[in-house]
Each structure stands twice: as C-alpha cells, then as structure tokens.
Amino acid sequence: MINTMKQRVIELVDTMPNGAELSWTDDLKENQYGWVTLKNVADLPLFAEKILPEGRLVTISACNAKAEDAKAFHEVCYHFVMKGLSVTVTVLPTGVEPTVPSITQWHKSADWTEREMAESYGITVTDHPNPRPLFLHETVQSEAIERLVPLSTMTNSASTNALWEKIMGEKGEEN
Amino acid sequence: MSNTYTIPVGPLHVALEEPMYFQVDVKGEVVQSIEMFAGHSHRGMESLALERNFFQNIVLTERVCSLCSNNHPLTYCMALENIAQIQVPERGQYLRVIADEVKRIASHMFNVGIGLHVIGFNTLFMHAMEVRETMQDLKESIWGNRMDISANTIGGAKYDLDDELEAYLRKTLEELKKPVEEFKHMYATHPQVKARTKDVGILPPEAAIEYGLGGPVARGSGIDNDVRKETPYAAYDKLKFNVVLGEGCDVRSRALVRLGEIFESISLIEQCLDQMPKGPICCDPLPDIPAGQAVARSEAPRGELIYYMRTNGTMYPERLKWRVPTYVNWEGLRVMLDKAKVADIALIVNSIDPCLSCTER
Structure with a gap:
C-alpha cells in the first residue's frame, strides 16, 4: 500500500505545471515521509485536488522561510497523510501581502487551520469560504502572536x- | 422598568464544561445550523515552545491537555528522535505503550461516563467513574501522579517497572475486566441508554472522510484509521490488537467503540508485560540534535495526533506545530447536529470527546 501511495506522489509531482522537488525520509520503524516543495504556490490547489481521494490534509504549519533568497518572511507547510504515508508540501506565499490560495473546497479539514494561520501569521488566504478569525475576536487585528x-x-x-x-x-x- | 432580562450564557459559565461558544439556529426543537466560536483558553503554547529547550518542552507538551497528556510528550519525542535517528531501547518502547494504554482506558471511561451523566443516568455514570478510579489509582501508584505521568523522555521512557509494580499492574488489569464487561453489557442493553443514544448524532462514513475526522469518532462510522496500525510506533508493531469499528454512525456506536478499545488496551498492556525484555529504558548518551525536520503521528485517546518539528542545530526548536484530534472533529458536529433535537445537543457534542485545552493550545 505504501509503495502504491509513493508512486501516486511521484506521478503527482510530475504533473505540477511549474515544477516541484520531491525527497523521501524514513524513521527507524521504516515509516515513510515524503517532502515536496512546489516551485510556485499557484500549483497548490491542483496538488490538493489531485491528492484526493487517498490523501487528506492533517494540518498546516507556517514557518520561517528556509531559502536565503526567499522574499517571503514565512513559508507554509501542508501536511497530508495518504493511508499511512506522510507527505509535507511546502510553498512560499506570494504577493505584497503574503498570500496563499485556500484548499478548503477540497479538504474541509483545512478550514480551521487556514483561518488560524491567517490570524496568527498575517498570511492572506484567498477564496476561503468562511474567512472570519478562528480564535481571536474580530476586533483584534491579525499577526497577534508577533505583535x-x-x-x-x-x-x-x-x-x-x-x-x-x-x-x-x-x-x-x-x- | 423593563420586565425582560438578558442572561449571557457561555462561553464561560458554570453550566458549560469547557469554554466553547455555539450559535445554534433552531426551528421548534430541531437544530437547523450551528456556528462555533473558540479562543477563550488560547495559551499560545506553540510560541512558548520556541522559548524552551528540547527537555523543557517535554514538560510543556505534557500540559497541553490532561486526558491525553501522555501522547503529547510521546509524539514530541518521536519527532525529535526521527530528526536525530535516535534508537529507543526495546524495553523503553514497551514502557511507552503501557503508559499510553493506561491513559487511554482512563480517558475512554471518563468520556462514556460523562455521556451517561448528560442523559441523566447518574447511577451508571458513578459506576463508570468508579471503574475509572481504578486506573487513576494505578497511575498514582506507578507514576506518582493521577494525570500528568511524565512517562516519556527523549530517547525512551522515564520510568521502569520492578517485579512488585508489574504484579500490581497485572492484578489491577485482571480485576478491571469484569467491571468493564458488566458496564459494557449494561450500556449496550439498557433501554434508557439505547433510547437516548441510538440513531442520535448521525455521522455517515462519507462525511467522516470528507471532514477528515479521526479517532473513535470516525471509527464509530466504520472508518479504519488507527495510527497504531497505519504508522506503527513504540512497540505496536510487535503486538496483536484489533481496530474496533462500529457501524451505527451514532452516539451509541462511538461509545461502544471506546468501550471495545478498553479491552484491546488491557490486552496490549498484558502483551507488553509478557514480551518486555530486560535492559535499558532510554538511549544514553543522546546524540546532538542536528538541523532537520520531521513529522510524527500517534493515536491519542481522541484520535490522530500529529507533531511537526523543525530544528536548526541549537537546543531550541525552530518550529513546533501540533494538531490534536479534536481540532478536526469539531467541524464534524455540523453534520452530527444537523436536524438534531435541542435536548440531544450536549450529548452529541460529548460524543466527539471534545477537548478545548487541546484545540486552543
């Protein structure tokens, strides 16, 4: 099953219009972990759609950008699980205000975590079906954790x- | 002078067990839609974790939640061990399973008991709490604490079992079997319990998949998603157990899954005691933690718990993110509460075994 899922990820990465990098790690129990970096955040909705039906979004992490030439302050990691195979997809937000597209229309589990990311890190999520803040009152501005x-x-x-x-x-x- | 009064109820009110705020639209006594408002116990723990070193974070993560407190430091340590490729000694792996399963039994009994309290069956509720108290005493005897048991450390376990404690653990589990069996029989057959829980809070399997729900909530709708089988960790790959599934997709099905899992947990602990080798309980000395990133997953009492960690070669995490099972299960309430009766709201909410402390961190 895991090998089938790995093959699905390899094929999926190959179909990304703007290209993507893929690497694998494992732990001492031989569980497999896939690490995908999308060259362009615009490919994220396509990836989120095509990883269905086996793949489900578990959570999203906003992190400090690793690449030294990255213009964005944060990068965003989307953690998927495909029948036991963990796949983390990393993208760099674009725009004057860091922006990523919403994937809630394909993964309902993205609803809360996208809203939390938006209010905690000031990353704009476009086309979210319910974009109100998750935790903090609407009168509290975004980026609360950093401000x-x-x-x-x-x-x-x-x-x-x-x-x-x-x-x-x-x-x-x-x- | 006006004769009308406005009484605010929630999010902080003695009648509510946890500070979550619901906006429920009803037509007559039937729920039409709900909206949820959280944030009243947000503690910024993900941010705090970046200010603490790797060892201090074991203590911090254990305090994310009390009922599944063991899974947080366990999964945190697993993420760190993945990054540094730390091999946990075999005995340490079995000790981790024992701590995990003892916590699972206590957590499940608590949730099923509270469900009975909600429907007004207080005799059976007290019986559930009495059975659970056995596990609380067990935790206090072995780990010295009733909730946060500090069983895990980086590279293994922080406690060991001598012959006396092992015999006490075996005896307690043996004595637990009959009361739990009786309790499960009573829950499954009592007409009052059946009338209040059967066909209440329906969650079709398609909706469980669509919303990405986890744990006994999804398994009560027949979704086989146990992380212990799917992505083995600790000593679970060496142990035999069944994933308990329900078909009713209702409050009753979710409770029966939890009660069924208690017997699997007892069996798992007994297998650990039979198979556990002598030897070290923790990797010593520990290697330096290099820069890297890792994902670790475990099956907490409420379902899948995931930790993502990024390190930069210092003693402090660069990023630590975790997602608890309740975080995704909240949204499933939109399906379960749709067209439900007002009188069943509290019961249905309880059936996802909600944890605000976990959700908001």
Missing part, C-alpha cells in the same frame, strides 16, 4: 521599568 507583548517579556521587565515606561510613553502619560 503583542508576551507575558514572560512583561513580567521580566517589571524590575527594570522599561516596559512600563514604554507603555506609559505611548499613552502620553508621565511615569
């Missing part, structure tokens, strides 16, 4: 007054 002050930073700076001076300064009040 807001973590509690640990706030408590660490309590002894130096640095943070409170900054906060009070921004509010226009004197210390």
Whole structure:
C-alpha cells in the first residue's frame, strides 16, 4: 500500500505545471515521509485536488522561510497523510501581502487551520469560504502572536521599568 | 422598568464544561445550523515552545491537555528522535505503550461516563467513574501522579517497572475486566441508554472522510484509521490488537467503540508485560540534535495526533506545530447536529470527546 501511495506522489509531482522537488525520509520503524516543495504556490490547489481521494490534509504549519533568497518572511507547510504515508508540501506565499490560495473546497479539514494561520501569521488566504478569525475576536487585528507583548517579556521587565515606561510613553502619560 | 432580562450564557459559565461558544439556529426543537466560536483558553503554547529547550518542552507538551497528556510528550519525542535517528531501547518502547494504554482506558471511561451523566443516568455514570478510579489509582501508584505521568523522555521512557509494580499492574488489569464487561453489557442493553443514544448524532462514513475526522469518532462510522496500525510506533508493531469499528454512525456506536478499545488496551498492556525484555529504558548518551525536520503521528485517546518539528542545530526548536484530534472533529458536529433535537445537543457534542485545552493550545 505504501509503495502504491509513493508512486501516486511521484506521478503527482510530475504533473505540477511549474515544477516541484520531491525527497523521501524514513524513521527507524521504516515509516515513510515524503517532502515536496512546489516551485510556485499557484500549483497548490491542483496538488490538493489531485491528492484526493487517498490523501487528506492533517494540518498546516507556517514557518520561517528556509531559502536565503526567499522574499517571503514565512513559508507554509501542508501536511497530508495518504493511508499511512506522510507527505509535507511546502510553498512560499506570494504577493505584497503574503498570500496563499485556500484548499478548503477540497479538504474541509483545512478550514480551521487556514483561518488560524491567517490570524496568527498575517498570511492572506484567498477564496476561503468562511474567512472570519478562528480564535481571536474580530476586533483584534491579525499577526497577534508577533505583535503583542508576551507575558514572560512583561513580567521580566517589571524590575527594570522599561516596559512600563514604554507603555506609559505611548499613552502620553508621565511615569 | 423593563420586565425582560438578558442572561449571557457561555462561553464561560458554570453550566458549560469547557469554554466553547455555539450559535445554534433552531426551528421548534430541531437544530437547523450551528456556528462555533473558540479562543477563550488560547495559551499560545506553540510560541512558548520556541522559548524552551528540547527537555523543557517535554514538560510543556505534557500540559497541553490532561486526558491525553501522555501522547503529547510521546509524539514530541518521536519527532525529535526521527530528526536525530535516535534508537529507543526495546524495553523503553514497551514502557511507552503501557503508559499510553493506561491513559487511554482512563480517558475512554471518563468520556462514556460523562455521556451517561448528560442523559441523566447518574447511577451508571458513578459506576463508570468508579471503574475509572481504578486506573487513576494505578497511575498514582506507578507514576506518582493521577494525570500528568511524565512517562516519556527523549530517547525512551522515564520510568521502569520492578517485579512488585508489574504484579500490581497485572492484578489491577485482571480485576478491571469484569467491571468493564458488566458496564459494557449494561450500556449496550439498557433501554434508557439505547433510547437516548441510538440513531442520535448521525455521522455517515462519507462525511467522516470528507471532514477528515479521526479517532473513535470516525471509527464509530466504520472508518479504519488507527495510527497504531497505519504508522506503527513504540512497540505496536510487535503486538496483536484489533481496530474496533462500529457501524451505527451514532452516539451509541462511538461509545461502544471506546468501550471495545478498553479491552484491546488491557490486552496490549498484558502483551507488553509478557514480551518486555530486560535492559535499558532510554538511549544514553543522546546524540546532538542536528538541523532537520520531521513529522510524527500517534493515536491519542481522541484520535490522530500529529507533531511537526523543525530544528536548526541549537537546543531550541525552530518550529513546533501540533494538531490534536479534536481540532478536526469539531467541524464534524455540523453534520452530527444537523436536524438534531435541542435536548440531544450536549450529548452529541460529548460524543466527539471534545477537548478545548487541546484545540486552543
């Protein structure tokens, strides 16, 4: 079964219009892991559609871009499972605002994770059927994890007054 | 003075077991559609994980959730072991299975018990909790804690079983069989339970596949998706067990799958005790963790748990992402609650064994 699934991935990668790279790893239990890098994010919907019916989306991870020449701040990893075969597809968002196309129309399990990625990392997901924020209230702007002050930073700076001076300064009040 | 009052109920209310907010549109007493609002217990744990080193993250991931707390550090360690190609000693692999299955039994009894509480059958609910208490005592005796048992570490297990603890574990499992058998018989045959759970919260197998649902929720609709069989880890490739499937696609089917899995778990632990060799429990010394990336999957009590990790050669992860089974199972409620009666909402929601703590991290 796993070999059949691997062959499906190889054939799928070959059909990507803008090209893709594929590599394989395994663990000490001989479970197989496929790693696909799409050259162009525009091919993502095609890949998501063609990986059906065996492939299902498990989750999506936004990560720091690995390639040194990458213009985007983040790259996005789509984790699929095909009957026990894990396949991770990596794309670089494009556009002035980092943008990826939604794959929720083919994989309903992408619904929540695309919305979470959009609000946490500020990556725009186009054509999402239900694009409201997942966790945070709509009045909270995107990129909250990267913009807001973590509690640990706030408590660490309590002894130096640095943070409170900054906060009070921004509010226009004197210390 | 107005005679009308508005009383806010949820997301934080004593009557709600977890802070999830539902907007339910009803016509008469029949549900037409639902919308879900989350975010009330979001803790930013994925971000916290980047501030902690590999060993500190074992502690952090165990605190993602209490009911399936063992699976989080286990899967986290598996991802790290994949990156560094760390070989877990054979005894450590069996010890990991034992911890996992003990937690599964306790978690399943809790969920089925709560389902009975929801339908007002409190006698059987108390019976479920009494049976579960046996496993809580077992956890406290072996690992020193009733929920977070700290059984895993990078490269193996953090605990060992001597002859005395092994005998105690065998005796406890033997004593558990009859009460669980009686409980399962009662659940399967009692007319009140049957009337409230049969043909309630229907999830067709096609919908389970379409929504990518996992665990006993999907298996209750006949979907064979057990990660322990699909992608073996720890010592599961050396053990014999059946994937328990249901055909009813309803609340009752999902509960019976969980009860059936308890017997498989007991058998798995007994096989571990019979087959487990003597020897080291953990890889020592550990190699340096190189730069790399890995995916690891395990079967938590609620279903498939996946961890994705990326390392950069330091002692801190560059990225750690995990997806818990409840995260995808929420959306399945749109199907299960469609045209359901208002009185069944709580029961149907409970049948996915929801975990907010896991979902929001």
